[in-house]
Amino acid sequence: QKEVEQNSGPLSVPEGAIASLNCTYSDRGSQSFFWYRQYSGKSPELIMSIYSNGDKEDGRFTAQLNKASQYVSLLIRDSQPSDSATYLCAVRPGYSTLTFGKGTMLLVSP
C-alpha cells in the first residue's frame, strides 16, 4: 500500500523564521515528489517539484529529497503570514498516479 505521511500540525512559526515541513513515503519506487499549498477554501497550488536527491531552491522555498531515507521536506525561509496554509506532499511511484499526504497546517504569526 502506497502511503505518504505528514504531521498534521499545526506548525506555528513567527514571522521571519524558517518553517520546516516534512514528509515520508513508503514506496521505494517513487520517482517524482511535489509540494502543494492549499489556502482554506481554495484548491491546491503546485509550489515545488523535485526528482533527484538533494536540494532544489525556488525563491524562499527549498525542497529537499533523500530517497534512501524515503524523506522529502520543504523549507520556507523568511516565513510570512501569507504563507499560512495547509501544505500537501504528493508522491508519484513510477508511472502511477499521485498519492497525497493529509497535509500539514502552517501558521505564521506576525
Added chain:
Amino acid sequence: SAVISQKPSRDICQRGTSLTIQCQVDSQVTMMFWYRQQPGQSLTLIATANQGSEATYESGFVIDKFPISRPNLTFSTLTVSNMSPEDSSIYLCSVARQGDEQYFGPGTRLTVT
C-alpha cells in the same frame, strides 16, 4: 501551468438527484483527473479521464456512481449520480501535460441535503 475552469463552483442538491461538473482547460493536456476532497481531509483520486475511452477508476469508485466523459483534450465532465449526503464534498479537476506536474482547477463545492 494551465488555466482550468470548473462549473458550477458550488451547488446544493437534493438527495437522489445527479449533478454534472464540467472541467475546461485553456489548452490541450495529456491527462485529466477527478479528485474528491472531503472536509478536513486530503485529496482522493476518483478516476483518470481518458480521451476517447472509458475512464480508469480507483478502488472504491464505480462508473455507475461517477460517470465520466472526456470528448477531447481540453474538456471533461464528472457526474455524481443518485446523490446522498455522504457525497457532500469538494470535487476537483486536475490536468497534466507530458511532464509530471499536475495542476488543479478551482473546485466544485457540493452539498447534498
